[in-house]
Amino acid sequence: MLRKIVSLAALAAVFGASAFWFLTIPETIQPSALAAHTPDLANGRKMFLIGGCASCHAVPKQEDQTRLGGGLALNSPFGVFYVPNISPDARDGIGGWNEAQFVTAMVKGTSPSGEHLYPALPYTSYQRMRLDDLRDLFAYLKTLPSVTGKVRDHDLPSPFNIRRSLGLWKLLFLDGKTFTPDPAQSAQWNRGAYLVNGPGHCAECHSPRNVLGAIVGGKRFTGGQSPTGQGGVPNITQDKLHDWTIADFAEVLETGMTADADRVGGPMVEVVRNTSQLSAGDREDIAVFLKSLPAPN
Amino acid sequence: MRNGAAVVLIGLVMAFSVSAVIAQTSPIAARKALMKGNNDNAKTVVQMMRGQVPFDAAKVEAAFAQWAETAQKLPGLFPENSKTGEKTRATAKIWVTKSDFDAKAAAFGKAVAENRDKAKASLDGLKEAIPVVGKACDNCHEDYRSGKD
Numbered sequence: 327m328l329r330k331i332v333s334l335a336a337l338a339a340v341f342g343a344s345a346f347w348f349l350t351i352p353e354t355i356q357p358s359a360l361a362a363h364t365p366d367l368a369n370g371r372k373m374f375l376i377g378g379c380a381s382c383h384a385v386p387k388q389e390d391q392t393r394l395g396g397g398l399a400l401n402s403p404f405g406v407f408y409v410p411n412i413s414p415d416a417r418d419g420i421g422g423w424n425e426a427q428f429v430t431a432m433v434k435g436t437s438p439s440g441e442h443l444y445p446a447l448p449y450t451s452y453q454r455m456r457l458d459d460l461r462d463l464f465a466y467l468k469t470l471p472s473v474t475g476k477v478r479d480h481d482l483p484s485p486f487n488i489r490r491s492l493g494l495w496k497l498l499f500l501d502g503k504t505f506t507p508d509p510a511q512s513a514q515w516n517r518g519a520y521l522v523n524g525p526g527h528c529a530e531c532h533s534p535r536n537v538l539g540a541i542v543g544g545k546r547f548t549g550g551q552s553p554t555g556q557g558g559v560p561n562i563t564q565d566k567l568h569d570w571t572i573a574d575f576a577e578v579l580e581t582g583m584t585a586d587a588d589r590v591g592g593p594m595v596e597v598v599r600n601t602s603q604l605s606a607g608d609r610e611d612i613a614v615f616l617k618s619l620p621a622p623n
Numbered sequence: 624m625r626n627g628a629a630v631v632l633i634g635l636v637m638a639f640s641v642s643a644v645i646a647q648t649s650p651i652a653a654r655k656a657l658m659k660g661n662n663d664n665a666k667t668v669v670q671m672m673r674g675q676v677p678f679d680a681a682k683v684e685a686a687f688a689q690w691a692e693t694a695q696k697l698p699g700l701f702p703e704n705s706k707t708g709e710k711t712r713a714t715a716k717i718w719v720t721k722s723d724f725d726a727k728a729a730a731f732g733k734a735v736a737e738n739r740d741k742a743k744a745s746l747d748g749l750k751e752a753i754p755v756v757g758k759a760c761d762n763c764h765e766d767y768r769s770g771k772d
Contacts, residue, residue, distance in 0.1 A: 552769065552770050554714070554769070556714055556715065556769040557712065557714075557769025557770035557771065557772055558770045558771055558772050559770055560770065560771065581754060581757065582757065582761055583669070583757060586662070586666065587662060587665040587666040587669045588662055588665075589757060589760050589761055589764060590761075590764075591761070591764030591765060591768045591769075591770070592764070592765065592768070592769065592770050593765075595761045595764065595765040596765070598761075
């Protein structure tokens with residue numbers, strides 16, 4: 327009897343482990359999936375600014391926002407993440423990556439060595455980006471200065487240090503969808519919607535998260551916890567910002583000044599350093615979309 | 624005996640008054656009042672910049688004077704025992720890197736002083752001056768003011 331139970335238990339364990347292994351296979355995009363493309367470096371820079379890459383990946387506490395040597399510590403309920411080096415350095419950065427590997431990281435959250443990346447990299451938003459925009463961004467990143475020095479591993483207590491388990495997280499929270507324009511809305515609104523939900527990844531800070539660290543569905547943009555660990559990130563829907571005009575939204579992205587002459591602070595200062603370098607047209611597209619964000623049900 | 628009671632009574636009244644005065648001018652309350660004043664003055668000059676009210680040099684001067692006062696008083700309003708006790712958006716980092724905080728307050732004062740005359744002189748001058756002052760606000764708020772809860 328006991329032998330039977332033990333055998334059944336062993337079988338269940340093998341089955342469970344196999345199921346886990348199968349369900350958590352990291353997805354990749356193959357180079358053969360990418361058609362011929364001439365990079366547009368100006369567009370790449372625009373994606374770099376809206377994507378806010380430097381905000382996390384630039385070496386902390388120095389002026390030059392193109393030195394992407396990493397090192398910033400990001401506190402989270404799951405431990406401390408140390409942002410990696412994504413400079414074109416061949417050994418310590420992404421100099422050895424090809425286009426398909428970069429697209430895979432941004433869209434699937436899988437590293438070139440076939441491991442899951444933690445969603446501290448907001449691929450949940452970046453997955454909405456168009457292939458051409460990702461390829462232009464990669465080309466632009468390759469023009470930036472090489473920075474030597476590998477960044478230390480993340481400091482995550484068990485069980486969050488089991489990378490493979492992110493495969494289950496992705497099954498739940500990474501929908502794999504690309505951006506689909508809304509035909510009922512204007513071209514400008516759709517441009518804004520793409521910039522905000524794709525490269526802008528605004529909802530990643532401006533939304534509440536559940537206990538597994540995923541954005542709570544139906545509450546996007548209604549505010550969240552600051553990544554600094556102290557204070558909140560504002561609700562930017564019309565629930566709170568109904569008094570703001572489209573011009574007010576464009577203004578805050580250009581100068582950091584709010585509709586009541588206050589100034590955005592904390593990590594948003596860094597965001598505005600980037601958005602202030604965009605074209606007025608881009609900021610207006612974003613503003614048009616943000617002004618339309620409804621109060622949640 | 625009556626004198627003794629009077630002394631006790633007067634002593635109690637004084638104690639209450641002093642504590643009321645201390646409560647009214649707690650460092651947290653004082654610095655919040657300065658920041659609120661900063662924003663009130665910002666609202667005024669922004670209305671001028673947007674052409675919603677006429678340019679008024681006296682009001683611009685009053686704004687810059689209040690900002691200058693803030694820069695000067697702020698560093699002294701963060702004693703060790705003022706991290707909590709009332710609602711505050713001061714981040715814990717202030718006390719970790721206090722000399723950097725003080726330097727940024729001084730830089731704010733410098734931006735205010737350097738742009739005061741230009742801002743009072745004309746509407747165009749004001750429009751040039753305010754973004755420079757605003758950046759000095761940001762340099763402090765980036766690390767030392769938390770988001771609203």
